[in-house]
């Protein structure tokens with residue numbers, strides 16, 4: 001089974017990206033989680049640009065990656081109580097092309113509630129409008145906010161957090177297989 005990790009941060013030292021990479025090491029047997037690395041190359045969306053045939057290459061890569069994945073794992077920071085512009089922009093490119101329709105989608109959080117709850121609510125609203133199949137009872141959280149890469153790596157190597165990621169992914173894969 002192929003899962004796709006989508007990181008909402010473009011920051012080089014992103015804790016959300018580190019979280020997804022750590023999650024990729026904790027997948028159940030027979031499952032691969034690949035993190036999409038092309039978010040920063042996606043052009044600004046407009047309905048006019050959306051009419052271009054073929055679509056811009058970075059957009060085509062995103063659409064293909066989402067279409068080929070059996071499930072999406074999103075890790076996204078909160079910016080000003082909402083979704084970072086670059087990530088919302090990427091989502092806008094797949095509204096009309098429909099790759100999200102019925103796509104099993106879950107979240108991992110690189111911060112601990114109440115931090116990040118507003119972006120989670122915003123993503124639920126947006127992804128719901130895109131007809132994704134949200135799986136919300138397996139969203140693990142790891143306290144990485146504000147951590148530098150070395151400290152984030154140390155935290156992610158701790159057994160308790162590895163277990164959180166493993167349990168989240170097992171539950172997500174289980175939910176995908178039920179359907």
Ligand SMILES: Cc1cc2nc3c(=O)[nH]c(=O)nc-3n(C[C@H](O)[C@H](O)[C@H](O)COP(=O)(O)O)c2cc1C
Nearest residue numbers: 009011014015016017077078079080081115116145
């Ligand atoms: C422009 C900006 C706005 C932010 N706004 C919020 C916010 O509204 N709520 C919050 O909890 N954190 C906020 N943060 C903190 C980020 O969510 C936090 O630094 C996050 O861990 C960064 O993720 P990353 O390490 O993957 O880049 C903001 C950060 C930036 C840069």
